[in-house]
Amino acid sequence: MSLSINISAADLAGTRFAISPLAETISGLQQLARSGADPRTRWWVEWARERLAVQPLRLATAWPLLVTDRLAWPQFLLPAPATTNTSIEDDLAAMQRTTPREVGESLNRVFGDDLPPAARELAEAPEEQLAMIAAELRDAHDHLVRPHWPRIRALLETDIAHRATQLASGGAVRLFEDLHSDLVWSDGRLTVLTDQRGGSAAAARGGLVLLPVTLGPDRVIVKRNTTTQTTVRYPCRGVGRLALSLDRSPVPRDTARLLGRSKAGLLRALLSPATTTDLARELGTTPSAVAQHLGVLRANGLVRGRRHGRRVLYETTALGRALLAGTTPT
Numbered sequence: 001m002s003l004s005i006n007i008s009a010a011d012l013a014g015t016r017f018a019i020s021p022l023a024e025t026i027s028g029l030q031q032l033a034r035s036g037a038d039p040r041t042r043w044w045v046e047w048a049r050e051r052l053a054v055q056p057l058r059l060a061t062a063w064p065l066l067v068t069d070r071l072a073w074p075q076f077l078l079p080a081p082a083t084t085n086t087s088i089e090d091d092l093a094a095m096q097r098t099t100p101r102e103v104g105e106s107l108n109r110v111f112g113d114d115l116p117p118a119a120r121e122l123a124e125a126p127e128e129q130l131a132m133i134a135a136e137l138r139d140a141h142d143h144l145v146r147p148h149w150p151r152i153r154a155l156l157e158t159d160i161a162h163r164a165t166q167l168a169s170g171g172a173v174r175l176f177e178d179l180h181s182d183l184v185w186s187d188g189r190l191t192v193l194t195d196q197r198g199g200s201a202a203a204a205r206g207g208l209v210l211l212p213v214t215l216g217p218d219r220v221i222v223k224r225n226t227t228t229q230t231t232v233r234y235p236c237r238g239v240g241r242l243a244l245s246l247d248r249s250p251v252p253r254d255t256a257r258l259l260g261r262s263k264a265g266l267l268r269a270l271l272s273p274a275t276t277t278d279l280a281r282e283l284g285t286t287p288s289a290v291a292q293h294l295g296v297l298r299a300n301g302l303v304r305g306r307r308h309g310r311r312v313l314y315e316t317t318a319l320g321r322a323l324l325a326g327t328t329p330t
Helices: 007-012 021-032 042-052 087-095 101-109 118-122 126-179 241-246 253-259 261-269 277-282 287-299 318-325
Strands: 002-008 183-186 187-194 201-202 209-213 220-225 231-235 303-308 311-316
Touching: 021 042, 021 087, 021 126, 021 209, 042 126, 042 241, 042 261, 087 126, 101 118, 101 311, 118 126, 126 209, 126 241, 126 277, 126 303, 126 311, 209 220, 241 261, 241 303, 253 261, 261 277, 261 287, 277 287, 277 311, 287 303, 311 318
Parallel strands: 002 201, 209 231
Antiparallel strands: 002 187, 183 187, 220 231, 303 311
């Protein structure tokens, strides 16, 4: 089954990327509800479940809406972010601006006329219930996402930089084909091959919002233009290496002997991108010490740095990854 999105030239001109802390929070909660963890995010699911066993969250209002036995859930709970610098506060404020009419229409699309208790309470008192949902999701973000947000944000920014390069070098065809194997671009139409609802069409209406997600499933999810712009959520690149970068066990002996344990540990920590400040915080050292080690690793082609706005993100190169793995770079 597939979903087609018609995109005019004006829509394509308005298409943009965005980052959403709320998307990571909701996606993570939905991953926790699954019986089998996605291999890409198993590290986070296991970490989150251990954390919740010690300090549970109260999600009595939000959970029944986000985790259902249906193919869809109320999409107004995840509005299209305005920018790549959207904060969790921005996301939740936008969600709370959903009008009572939009709330009612969305709930009816998902649940039909016979609303379950949580949806009925939301329909009857939308302003009050949205405030409660926002508070619960804010707690979930602070408890489960914020500890990893610097790393997640860096990975999302790196993904967007890669997509921008694809767009600049090959246009919309290369952008969408590289975005995910489920997406096909042809003659002004973007087709999502595995959309679970399928058999229908959607409109871009002012442009798509392309949203990379680290804690979501390995598939494309489309939020149609109802309360905000049509949003295409897709799996972020490099999620598999994120867990490896957070590994604090001893690095391979030969690598440590060659580089020294500090530089070898830094090389592994940069299997997913990070800033000097974030690395220093994670590794329990000073930014100046990290910068000194980075200078040596960069000079030898083992890490590279790329500027994203005011921040510089460092990442292990193919040569550095091969050194860690004890293989020959391709």
